[in-house]
Amino acid sequence: MELEEHTYTVEHRKGSLNHVPDALSRIYKEDEKEITTLSLMSNSEDTWYLGTYEKVSKDPKNYPNWNIRSGQMYRFRLDTEDKNLADDDERKWKLVVPREQRTMVLRECHDEPTAAHLGREKTYDRLAERYFWPKMYTDVADYVRKCKTCQQIKVE
Numbered sequence: 001m002e003l004e005e006h007t008y009t010v011e012h013r014k015g016s017l018n019h020v021p022d023a024l025s026r027i028y029k030e031d032e033k034e035i036t037t038l039s040l041m042s043n044s045e046d047t048w049y050l051g052t053y054e055k056v057s058k059d060p061k062n063y064p065n066w067n068i069r070s071g072q073m074y075r076f077r078l079d080t081e082d083k084n085l086a087d088d089d090e091r092k093w094k095l096v097v098p099r100e101q102r103t104m105v106l107r108e109c110h111d112e113p114t115a116a117h118l119g120r121e122k123t124y125d126r127l128a129e130r131y132f133w134p135k136m137y138t139d140v141a142d143y144v145r146k147c148k149t150c151q152q153i154k155v156e
Helices: 019-025 029-038 047-058 099-110 120-128 136-146 148-153
Strands: 066-069 072-076 093-096
Touching: 047 066, 047 072, 099 120, 099 136, 120 136, 136 148
Parallel strands: none
Antiparallel strands: 066 072, 072 093
């Protein structure tokens, strides 16, 4: 075969010294943390969320783009970038965030050290991969605009 034409040696590299594959295998750890945090939601007082949750619970057939699993509500969202995903791909289902949890989610996706205080568009894109709530883009724009760190550091 093609490899037989070359002289090569296979050398073992200790896992802790092989950073590139290690980083790739851990790339989604942060996402898991965020969803785990939201899974501990207390009872919501958000009237929109509660009303929607009740409608979907009582009559799921009338709300095919909504789903309730393990006490949490999800909305089916096919974004333009997601068109290549399989129909049953879980990434199409976005966790619906009640009002009282939105600031925490925004903080995790914008303020945390790994979030890097990205701008409005990138912060929104990052959130939209996993979450949904009404007027999310407006909330992201307001949050980023009011971010003290961004005001001090970023140049327009």
